[in-house]
Amino acid sequence: MAFPMPVRQLFIDGEWREPLLKNRIPIINPSTEEIIGDIPAATAEDVEV
Template identity: 55%
Template sequence: METGLYINGEWRPSLDGARIEVIDPATEEIITDVASASKEDALLAVEAAHAAQPLWAARPPRERAEILRRAFDL
């Protein structure tokens, strides 16, 4: 399972390398750890989303809905 940040079509660690432990509340055991995004990581993600928006908008509404539904199902 990938636990990095998915930005601009690729998985990568946070810029500062920070990670957060994910704890099971029922057992208080550590399940895994995941990348902790910084403000700079968030800005990179927003820039990537902004650049991708025209291609997304050009897709037919039905196709966009199917993609979003598949993401929801996952």
């Protein structure tokens, strides 16, 4: 069962930032292979400050 999680930002260069793209990476429970959440997918452009 997936649990609702708040939208997460990226922690870059000491501060929280919104990702430039809205792509997400699933978090998968290895024992059941069930998706239990997701995190933002950072790009190279996100970290260029």
